[in-house]
Amino acid sequence: MPHDNLLSLGLGERDRLNKELGGGIPRGSIVLMEGDYGAGKSAISQRFAYGLVQEGASVTMMSTELTVRGFIDQMHSLEYDMVKPLLQEELLFLHADFDSGGAFSDGDGERKELLKRLMDAEAMWNSDVVFLDTFDAIFRNDPTFEALVRKNEERQAALEIISFFREIISQGKVVVLTVDPSAVDDDAIGPFRSIADVFLQLEMIEVGNDIRRQINVKRFAGMGEQVGDTIGFSVRSGTGIVIESRSVA
Secondary structure (H helix, E strand, O other), X not given: OOHHHEEOOOOOOOOOHHHHOOOOEEOXXXXXXXXXXXXXXXXHHHHHXXXXXXXXXXXXXXXXXXXXXXXXXXXXXXXOOOHHHHHOOOEEEEEXXXXXXXXXXXXXXXXXXXHHHHHHOHHHHOOOEEEEEOHHHHHHOOHHXXXXXXXXXXXXXXXXXXHHHHHHHOOOOEEXXXXXXXXOOHHHHHHHHHHOOEEEEEEEEEEOOEEEEEEEEEEEOOOOOOOOOEEEEEEEOOOEXXXXXOOOO
C-alpha cells in the first residue's frame, strides 16, 4: 500500500504513535474509536488532530463536550498548540451545544434533527479529516434517531448515517467517530463497528495502584501485520500523549 494513501499522524520526534499505527490513517476510511469515559478518546483525538494539521491536512473537530475555549486550554495543557491552526483555518472547531438551546435547537428549545443538520453543514465536511467527538451523544440527542431506536430500528437509523459517511469518504476523506459504548445500545453501535475501516478500542486497566491506558487495534484496513495489536499510552500534562511499551502486565 503506497504511503501516499496514508495521512501521517506526524510528531515522529515526539512520540511513536504514527509508527505504531503503521505510518498513518488510510485516506477514504471511517475510523471508530471506542472507550468508556476517561479512557482517553478525546486526548487521542486531539493528538491525531494536532499531528494531522502539522502534516498539512485540514481538520474539522466537532465536540459535544468542549467549547472552543476549553478545547484550546486542553490542547495547550498537552503542549499541542492549536491557536495558529485555528486562526489560519487549518482547523475548524465546532461545539455541539445540546443543553442550552444553542446551535442545534431552534428558538423555543425544540431539538432539531441533529444528524440531518450535521450532514447539511457543508463547511464541516470540506476538511480532509472530520472528528465527531463524541458521536454517540449526537445520535442520542437526535429525536429522529431516538424514534427509530424506540421502534427497534437502530440498524435502519445507522445505515442512513453510514451511507452519508460512505459518500464523504469516497472523496478520500477520513471520518473519525468517538463513541462511549456504555452510553449506547449495542444494536445502535454494531453497524458502525462492522463498517469501520479502522477500529480502535481504548481501555483503562488497573495494575496495582497504577492506571494504564491502552489502544487495542481491532481492525486496520490494508495494513496487515505491521500494526501492533495493543499500544500502551499515557496522557501527560505538558507533554501530551506518550507511547509506553506494548506489553501490559
